[in-house]
Amino acid sequence: MFKKDSVKGRGAQKNVHNRFFELSHEQRDDFLEYCAKEGEEPDQNRTQYLPVFPKTIVNKLASPDVGMAYSMNMYQGCEHGCVYCYARNSHEFWGFSAGLDFERRILVKKDAPILLEAFVRRKSWKAYPIVMSGNTDCYQPAEKTFEITRACLKVFLKYKHPVSIITKNALILRDLEIIKALAKDNLISVNISITSLSEATRRILEPRTATIKKQLKVVKELSENGIPVNVMFAPIIPSINSHEILSLAKAASEAGASTMAHTIVRLNGAIGEIFTDWIQKTLPDSAEKVLHQIENCHGGTLNDSRFGTRMQGEGEFAKHINDLIKLARLKYFKNKSMPKLNTELHDVYKYGQMKLF
Template sequence: MNPKTTIKGRGAQINVPNRFFELSHEIRDDFLEFCRKEGEVSDKNKTHYLEVFPKTIVNKLTSPDVGMLYSMNPYQGCEHGCVYCYARNSHEFWGYSAGLDFERRILVKKDAPELLEALLQKKSWQAHPIVMSGNTDCYQPAENEFEITRKCLSVFLKYKHPVAIITKNALILRDLDILKALAKDNLIGVNVSITTLSEDTRRILEPRTATTKRRLDTVRELSNSGIPVNVMLAPIIPSINSHEILHLAKLASDHGASSIAHTIVRLNGAIGSLFTDWIKKTMPDRAEKVLHQIESCHGGHLNDSRYGARMHGEGQIAKQIHDLVRLAKRKYFKDKGMPKLNTELYKQYKNGQLELF
């Protein structure tokens, strides 16, 4: 990778046009030349937090591929900057680009705890596990400032309602007190995403995430605190991290994880062009090989929206990946697994424990 040709600390290296807009914005060479001559910076590469005011915070999911029924996201956009992230496409619905805008225009839902409590107080609501970070990471850097995730976890604890978390940030350990309290009643499950053991790869693939060592230490501390942890080996990208599956699985098991899961990378919507631009700039020596291998997992295309195939792929390379994961589970996670979350307590606490009398 040539650091002079890449934007430091960002995954995406460009802003792709928003598919919903007729007009697009581009930085022209003559503007860049003007900035050079004037000694000005053409792009300050700053993150901006923008407050938004949604009417609801919990989303019902209908996809058969995602393994969850309800999710909530305190933030839209994610400063972690994972270049492969499927959530990038959703930023276009807010009027932004799935590229750099996704990492630098973070939408903040400060009223998420109040919206969540209003939902849990509804007579019609029945307890189902709600997944925090179904789209964007609830422990991304913005959480350091706003603490929305911590406030939402307090609401879940108040109502004894089951919640699951997906993250790749060690910041989750800040809330260990609440997580331990939830775990006492089997109300919490954590999914920690660990993509690669190579720090050189992590820095360019997911630049503002916690290091792999910190994530493994997080798995150990959560597990030692009685909080069940599933490690997500996701996504598996052929010829980038596919050779690390067994080693990643062993380390996950050694650090106390209860299980592992995986997906194969898919580059839907704007992500295909973003990833192609990124890999040609960061890994030019293997760019075509990686792109062709991803295509071989998805019927000859980078994009794959087919239910049942888009997350797990098809073809010989996908089969090899699945076989390695099955072997890893059999070798390192035999007779282990994540517990089913408790949905029985919520009814008693829904109306201030009135149901008890």
């Protein structure tokens, strides 16, 4: 029987069913057999950029686990294709699959800078750090074309408003001058996500992210320019990158990072099916071992949404990972911390010259 080859350059290897839809779509073997005989591609595997027009751009977060109160996302979906990404589930709210659709149908919020400016100028708004990329990466490949993140950074600079960035893409260095200007007034911090020091691991886990060499270069250049950097080992996946904790911490510290953070992988919602399908196709010899160890970290299930335990896990395997993290902090980040961002300037700049009257 004909079997479909892996989807090149993508993390997910299929589109899973959207839980909000009654009907589902699948590629049947007889259709794939027909395409093979006719020399046709059953799937063009192209990225589509779809404009959307939300009414707001800044979201208030209630979760006690995420370490942020406000976030904004210029794009929904992410072409980086990280197979483990928790944000995949949110694509179902837009009517798409959390699988391949998440990587290939990118929703673009071109009005984000206008919406952001209106938000930070609200009379009732008191400055508080807003995180760019609370859901999807603000420096994913789409940003090279649309430059929405760059435009939003200019808004933060104009109104002297604190902002934090989460990314794993070296494209952030394009905006170094704006970031440096924000840093002069202690208005910005950056979180760089690095999952592995192995290029072989990176390529299968997150196929369209920057290389590890470039990610560490970002940490180094930002740090050398006085921008505080936190490196996120997120997520740590048992038997895939869990053995790299100390070496990752050492590399991040040597590159100039101020602090480090981590999460243990959790495969909530549709991600459990996506990850299971991916690992059975990509790492078949290790699949059962890895899945059972992930379950061991989350009370016997892949789908863990419990506040307080979902990020750090529980059980002996999770304890081993968390103990290594403590050791890494003690060895490579002792007495280091991230500065508290400045919230005092924004009120003066909120209305520009009109503040004088």
